[in-house]
Amino acid sequence: MAQITSADAPLIKAVGLRKVFPPAKRGGEPFTAVDGVDFELRRGEVFGFLGPNGAGKSSTMRMIGCVSPISGGELTILGMDPRVDSSRIKARLGVVPQEDSLDLELRVRENLLIYGRYFGLKRAEIAERTAELLEFVQLADRAESTVEPLSGGMKRRLTIARSLINSPEILILDEPTTGLDPQARHVVWDRLFRLKQAGTTLVLTTHYMDEAEQLCDRLVVMDHGRIAAEGSPRDLIERYSTREVLEIRFAPGSGDHESALAKAEGLIGTGERGSIDRLEELPDRILLYSDDGEAALAAVHGSGITPLASLVRRSSLEDVFLHLTGRTLVD
Amino acid sequence: MAVEMPQPAATPMAARELQGLLTNYRRTWRASIFSSVLAPLMSLVALGMSLGKIVDAGPGAHTFGTVDGQPVKYLLFLAPALMANTAMQTAIGESTYPVMSAMKWQKTYHAAIASPLSAFDVYLGHVMFIGLRVLMNCGIFLGTMALFGAVEAAGPAGIGPLLALPAAVLTGLAFAAPVVAWAVLQERDTGFSVVFRFVMIPLFLFSGTFFPVSQLPALIRPLAYVTPLWHGVDLCRGLALGSATAGSVLLHVGYLAAVVIAGLWYGARTFRRRLNP
Numbered sequence: 278m279a280q281i282t283s284a285d286a287p288l289i290k291a292v293g294l295r296k297v298f299p300p301a302k303r304g305g306e307p308f309t310a311v312d313g314v315d316f317e318l319r320r321g322e323v324f325g326f327l328g329p330n331g332a333g334k335s336s337t338m339r340m341i342g343c344v345s346p347i348s349g350g351e352l353t354i355l356g357m358d359p360r361v362d363s364s365r366i367k368a369r370l371g372v373v374p375q376e377d378s379l380d381l382e383l384r385v386r387e388n389l390l391i392y393g394r395y396f397g398l399k400r401a402e403i404a405e406r407t408a409e410l411l412e413f414v415q416l417a418d419r420a421e422s423t424v425e426p427l428s429g430g431m432k433r434r435l436t437i438a439r440s441l442i443n444s445p446e447i448l449i450l451d452e453p454t455t456g457l458d459p460q461a462r463h464v465v466w467d468r469l470f471r472l473k474q475a476g477t478t479l480v481l482t483t484h485y486m487d488e489a490e491q492l493c494d495r496l497v498v499m500d501h502g503r504i505a506a507e508g509s510p511r512d513l514i515e516r517y518s519t520r521e522v523l524e525i526r527f528a529p530g531s532g533d534h535e536s537a538l539a540k541a542e543g544l545i546g547t548g549e550r551g552s553i554d555r556l557e558e559l560p561d562r563i564l565l566y567s568d569d570g571e572a573a574l575a576a577v578h579g580s581g582i583t584p585l586a587s588l589v590r591r592s593s594l595e596d597v598f599l600h601l602t603g604r605t606l607v608d
Numbered sequence: 609m610a611v612e613m614p615q616p617a618a619t620p621m622a623a624r625e626l627q628g629l630l631t632n633y634r635r636t637w638r639a640s641i642f643s644s645v646l647a648p649l650m651s652l653v654a655l656g657m658s659l660g661k662i663v664d665a666g667p668g669a670h671t672f673g674t675v676d677g678q679p680v681k682y683l684l685f686l687a688p689a690l691m692a693n694t695a696m697q698t699a700i701g702e703s704t705y706p707v708m709s710a711m712k713w714q715k716t717y718h719a720a721i722a723s724p725l726s727a728f729d730v731y732l733g734h735v736m737f738i739g740l741r742v743l744m745n746c747g748i749f750l751g752t753m754a755l756f757g758a759v760e761a762a763g764p765a766g767i768g769p770l771l772a773l774p775a776a777v778l779t780g781l782a783f784a785a786p787v788v789a790w791a792v793l794q795e796r797d798t799g800f801s802v803v804f805r806f807v808m809i810p811l812f813l814f815s816g817t818f819f820p821v822s823q824l825p826a827l828i829r830p831l832a833y834v835t836p837l838w839h840g841v842d843l844c845r846g847l848a849l850g851s852a853t854a855g856s857v858l859l860h861v862g863y864l865a866a867v868v869i870a871g872l873w874y875g876a877r878t879f880r881r882r883l884n885p
């Protein structure tokens with residue numbers, strides 16, 4: 278029986294969700310990719326998963342997509358248990374996987390036809406949806422093209438169109454814009470935003486901070502299979518970063534970077550104007566976190582540090598990410 | 609996981625995968641149909657017609673069995689066996705590279721299991737599709753056999769040669785079910801050429817297609833009896849010539865069906881392991 282979910286019940290609820298992969302070789306160690314995560318997806322929101330490579334984002338998406346059995350904890354999707362009702366759940370999901378899975382030999386339109394048939398839709402219904410969806414992702418003029426020669430951005434848009442063929446209640450997007458040029462990314466963002474406006478609930482993973490800031494109402498930062506933090510982009514910045522950041526750079530190989538690092542540590546928590554909360558060292562620069570970046574820069578100069586270049590900017594999600602995972606997101 | 613509750617008026621899940629593959633086939637059939645029918649056709653012409661004349665006139669003419677006291681002409685002996693071989697070759701061909709492509713290259717299996725289809729539905733749909741491909745190729749081959757005079761009315765109501773067609777499909781399925789199940793596990797295509805060279809060709813040569821298995825050395829004869837192809841060859845031939853007994857039909861159909869079922873059992877596992885890690 279399809280379960281009735283009340284309007285404010287979460288669409289997806291995970292409690293202590295785990296994914297353990299069996300060892301690749303006999304006698305090897307099993308690998309824990311998702312190590313007890315809790316989250317709730319609310320109707321109408323865009324929920325993001327951020328995390329470095331191997332954090333367990335795709336593993337989580339695949340469990341939500343009912344194509345990977347859960348190894349532990351609880352997972353409820355649309356009020357149903359994926360172990361029992363995977364087919365019924367999948368009928369109401371749309372999935373954009375990390376890697377495209379289009380039939381390259383077929384035409385654009387035929388890809389949607391086959392996919393619509395998987396959902397048991399009638400041909401006439403599929404034809405109608407196809408026209409709308411290709412219009413929506415700006416591929417209407419390519420309906421009769423073979424998929425193979427399409428650009429990466431077009432293939433991604435086609436995958437998004439395909440995922441919408443069954444008018445899903447939840448759309449799961451695993452790195453929807455990775456590998457796309459800025460123009461193509463903006464088109465995808467715009468379409469995702471329109472879907473949200475139209476009431477579709479979105480779950481997405483991304484490596485792009487700007488994408489997460491623009492699209493996500495709430496997000497989690499994942500690392501080593503766990504959730505390191507959860508909140509809205511603004512919340513997270515307020516909670517885990519200062520208002521401003523001072524970036525300073527030095528000539529490579531001069532040794533200035535190392536000596537500046539030692540001096541800058543002396544500026545942490547002095548309580549004076551320009552005092553810094555903490556610092557992060559990156560290979561090519563040092564980030565100093567302070568509520569007043571200009572004052573921090575003055576303090577830096579005052580302590581005898583002479584950076585080659587400096588920049589004061591507002592804190593972003595990238596800083597939160599760096600703080601929580603100790604890594605930048607650039608692969 | 610398969611759906612527990614039937615959805616009225618909806619196409620069964622595996623049939624949806626079958627439809628998808630047929631849609632794909634509509635675009636790609638030209639390349640495949642030629643090669644899969646041409647090879648056995650060449651054997652039919654080269655061996656059945658040319659060599660057949662010599663064999664039928666020689667001292668070994670009785671080697672190929674008798675029907676109603678008359679020795680069976682070599683062409684008639686060979687043709688239904690080549691149909692069983694067409695079934696095997698079509699099935700193995702369709703069960704190797706296309707499966708790897710759907711699993712690893714184009715990932716269309718992954719696309720399908722994100723929909724209501726389960727891994728088993730996808731597997732079953734693919735095996736059903738191969739069954740249809742075998743039916744097509746063997747049907748075309750049977751038509752060509754008739755053109756070359758390799759078909760004579762036999763069996764109940766004279767439809768023996770037609771009965772060989774479903775037998776050929778069953779033979780094809782006995783290869784498709786286990787080979788698809790195995791192919792989905794392959795990381796590289798090297799195993800495929802091993803199957804072509806060390807399974808398909810030896811079976812083609814030694815499963816009673818060109819000469820009765822009784823002519824094989826006693827030591828390797830039992831090997832021929834366990835291969836699905838021998839059962840397929842003997843079944844197709846027996847039906848086409850009208851020489852099959854109820855017992856032999858039952859034995860062959862039972863054996864081939866058992867191989868199909870074992871293949872399906874294995875495929876349910878391998879597909880789940882690969883597609884639902």
Ligand SMILES: Nc1ncnc2c1ncn2[C@@H]1O[C@H](COP(=O)(O)OP(=O)(O)OP(=O)(O)O)[C@@H](O)[C@H]1O
Nearest residue numbers: 298308310328329330331332333334335336337885
């Ligand atoms: N089928 C599998 N068998 C064994 N290990 C796996 C399997 N799939 C993923 N893993 C491992 O689980 C970990 C998490 O992988 P996952 O794909 O979920 O990460 P991710 O956060 O999506 O990373 P990325 O940003 O690179 O896509 C990785 O170490 C990966 O090697």
Ligand SMILES: [Mg+2]
Nearest residue numbers: 334335336375
């Ligand atoms: Mg991933």
